[in-house]
Amino acid sequence: MNSATFNSDDEIYVLSSADRSADASNISSPGLLNDSTPPSNSYTSEQLNHFLLRKNENFRLENNNSTKILAPWWRAFGYITVKNKKKEFERINGFISCVKCYHTFRYGPASGTKHFVEHADRCFSLISSNSATDGARDSKLVQSKLNQVGFRPKTKLTLKEKKEFKELCAKWVCTDLRPFTIVEDYGFERLASMFIKIGAEYGLVDVKELLPSRQTVSRTVDDLAAKYRIDLKEELYEPLRAKAVTIAPDFWMSKYSKQSFLGVSATYINSIFQFKTIDLLCRSFNGIKSYDLILEAITTHLSDFGITNLMNVNIITDCGSNFIKCFAQYEPLYCFGHRLNNILKTCFFQQQKKKKKQIQLTTNDISTEREPTLTTTGLTVQTEGLSSSSEFNSSESEQEVEEEQQTKFNKSLPLVKPRYKKTSATANNAQKMLVENAPPEAKQVLLMLKQAKKLVKYVKLVGMNTEIKQEGGVTLHQSTVVGWLTLSDLLESIIKSFKVIRKLLTGKEKYRLITDLNLQYLKQLYTLLKSFKHIIVSVQKGNAPSLYLVPMCYITLKQVLQSFEAIKKYNQENIDKPNENQLPDDSTDYDLEDELPGIRWFRERLLILLNEMIILDIRQVAATLLHPKYRSLRLIPDYIKDQCHKYVRQQVTKLRDQQVETQNQQPTEPPTKRIKRNIFTRFESGNLNEDPDDAGSGNESDEYEYDLRKNDELDRYLSFKFDKDKETTEALQFWKDQQHQFPFLSKYARSILSIPATTTNVEREFSTAGWILNERRTSLQPDKLENILLVRSAEKYLYEK
Template identity: 30%
Template sequence: MNEITFVCDRGSNLLKALEDYQVVHCFPHRLNNILKRTFYSAGTKEKKQRKQKKESLKKNRNDDQPNWNNSNDDNNDSLMYYDDRDSSESESDDDIVLDEKFVELALRSLSSSPPERDHVNVLEKNLPPYAAQILATIVRCKQLCCYVKRVNWNPMLEALKRPTIKQEIIVRWLTMSQLLESILSSYSALTSIASEKGTLHTLPTIDVSTVVTINGLFLPWKEVIERLQATNTPSLHLVVTSYWYLLESVVFFKRRARQLLKAMFSLHDLHWIAAVLNPHTRMLKHATDVERAHAYCLVRARLVKFMEVAQIDNNEEVLSSTANSLTPPPRKKFKSYTTQFHDDTDLGETSSNMTNAKRARHELEIHLQLNLTNCKYLNDDIDNPLLFWKEQEHVLPNMSRLAKQVFSIPASSAAVERAFSSAGVIISQRRTNINPSTVNDIILVRSAADYLKTHI
């Protein structure tokens, strides 16, 4: 168990259960929480009060079909309070408290000149007008989705061969991107349907240009989350580059997301090791000199540890083979008294650690200076560094074995959650007494079927 690396979110139950083991936190889980905080969707006491106020307003409302496009102040307030999910119910323990010192360190590390203004601790009620307008646009997009579902216009969009309006779910921010993309693709068709039915005045109005801007902000986050949730290919080496990519990737929310990303996520040592072992990012050109030296030191230390374990295993095999042999031991040779002053010519036990360190440094230098123009891996479209290390296992044997060990660790716990989701579909109210082994067999068959669909 001590040799297993666990990948999970920051739930208190998991952290307590795995406190004695090596844990790498799920990167997409943290990205999801960063986006929730960026757009003020995390569960808070204010959210509960808003929901109670919204429910009381609904009870006092007599109109069966409200006018979504009324622009008075009361309706604008209700827009800001609108939410189709109680985010507090879906909010997990995967969260941290950001005090002033923590945020100040994050702002300093961004090293901008002049220093950036703190956007992390800005309250929703103190938002600048342009930022509040973006939140109002997101709320109207959610309203439009609820409206389309209530009047059942998605079948009409399918008949017109247009994308249906997707439902946003607070626990998965990829669905927010899907909601915005579906609205951009089908909003003109919705206005045509509403005009034909004479209900255009009840259709929530959407500022398409603002939706395009918001969707442009989500695109890099969507690209990163989808790639990191891969199941059948290595993903740990992408965490460092994805982190840099999102830091470089609507001005207020961009800065707020960058600051939250810096304050809420810390790169694990295994992330740096995986980035160095990735041939495309081995030089770490976006890292600082301190970060680069730290990453290379981590690789060398891990290589030395790897070699020591291999030597112990080899010695045990030699001892076991000699113990089982029937040949008598050779006669002991007496050495001259002058041999104690001779230079070391073999690999003695006293210099084994130094030798391993030299070997680790030598292999890392070869890796950093390796000419990649003739590597077949670079010609492949699949971003799989294991293919590269399969080519180099004779040139860099220890680093190749280390790469196999490191890249077996995923960057996300999405694969396990997919298995839990499949189990939830299998075990229903009518099938509560199903045998656990049968559940495992069904999940295996489903996984194999999905794999065959995508690879054949």
């Protein structure tokens, strides 16, 4: 049986209970139970109405679950039940009550139904219709369940009505140029439900009187955004005090209006240890992107959300020189995804220089045969600009500063200290290498990359993708310098369609476009990049903690790049799946048996750059330590473990001192009476659980030091025994459950786990902004864009159920 509870708006929420038969009598109106139920003369209608209105927990309304066809007025009524001594609900015979206003009537064989019908028409009126179809349908009406009344009645439409509705949707999509998926939008579903609800309550309504104008909708967006800013300010108040808020700023330029925007997304962990993300702002930014102007703009804009001091938040950003200098005093973290992307750009000589140059590679440097049309011109490796294929212009067009410049502004960062310092003679050699100094086998790989991009560009230009798909291939994907994940997609699409492309190009007399593409080289290069792609995708988690993944991903990449066999094994165990439309398995593909010289050179170069360009931040290691599943820091060197433990203890001590300082600032109790002391007082023994001020006489030997320090929170956490029956251990759930046992460590864990590993969220915000500011909406005002993004983000993430 289903029971119902009610709120102040008379909305009905159905609760499941044990199924019991409700129609045991043989009279014409179903619903009377046997003699075991409470007698009807124990209550009056007024008493039962009072109990229901007061929401007495001992009384409930329940459905009439009779299998017989019920009269239409039953849509408004339910049975009244009372809790017995066994804490089970039994029906009270002789009464029924309205599920909306709780008006209670006596119900029995001699009660009649006229007053039931009248009351049902008042509380749940039926929509009248003069059509013969509706009249026929009304005569077959049956009682709606409580969870359907006023909300989602299961009504069967006629074939004619269904056809008319489908045609209206199709005409709407075609005439107003809307996507087909608009009919699947959650917002459209809610809007349609609202229309049905209004129609059920008021009957026929002029839709023009109901729909607001575009100006009204625009103003309502501004009103909602203003409301959400106030809500966010209240929502962030407590996490800010715990420093459990992280901001990720970045720059973006609209493809059509060429307007620059400063965007900031925030991730935070609230007081009940829920991970939340929100797009705070996306405001137009005019002028020079200097560090002082950026800092001023961010500080001013964030004050709308109660963030008045950047020392109260964590900061993660890319390695643009202006952002590095802007946040130097706030100890920012740098996006791990950007660092891996920059390693790939540097490895394949695609990094952007301050002065754009073109380095010519003559054909004499490459000992492979090519057609005469290619030998007459040298290979040009262009240093493409970052904004050439993307709208994401982050921090001075994504210019990466040199390592010396980063060190200049980041001396105060808590970086992992290496065991051995690099000598100045060997430091950064791989980063500074020019493409002209690369060996011939490496230049051959670069030539194929250039030719592969040219091939895809031609296929896109002439629209050959359709022919490729018809012949059994897959669509070719383009690559950009901004995201090196796209290079992996480009190579994969070419490999899967290689035979089809060769056949089609031969027929079009364009075979020269594929002459320099060696399938074995393409496969091995794709295999090399596939592991990088998998790691980058793994750390790009926007809706859950991810900083703890950085040390593990870093160590994994270093191990995988040790040999080509290790790469194939990693791909086979973690990426490749059987029975799917994909490349042949590594173990059966003969093109992957022996590593080619050019691939070996780039693999070893990637490993060198990984060691040169990534320096772990101790907070990344601390995040791994504070994830209960990885707290032992396996495979991490002991000297890094020691640094991490020391750093976490320092942070816990700071939190404890801050609490003591706060308590000291509060009004204290009157001083206790001073105890008289004598010369022997200092020799008295205290309780065993008290820390002595002086544990020894001062004459102990240095060889036999005795550690009297109690186990602190970190020691107790490291030795904590987990329930082995649990398959997974979620970090936030653990700290929520154990915050009383580890009061300061849990507070620091909440702060450190609020930091994401990458700036994925702000980039996704810009991606959404790009959809909004499309070619048809270039005149949309910047403040309106920000309000739309805020409302969308708040509805999607902040108020999700």
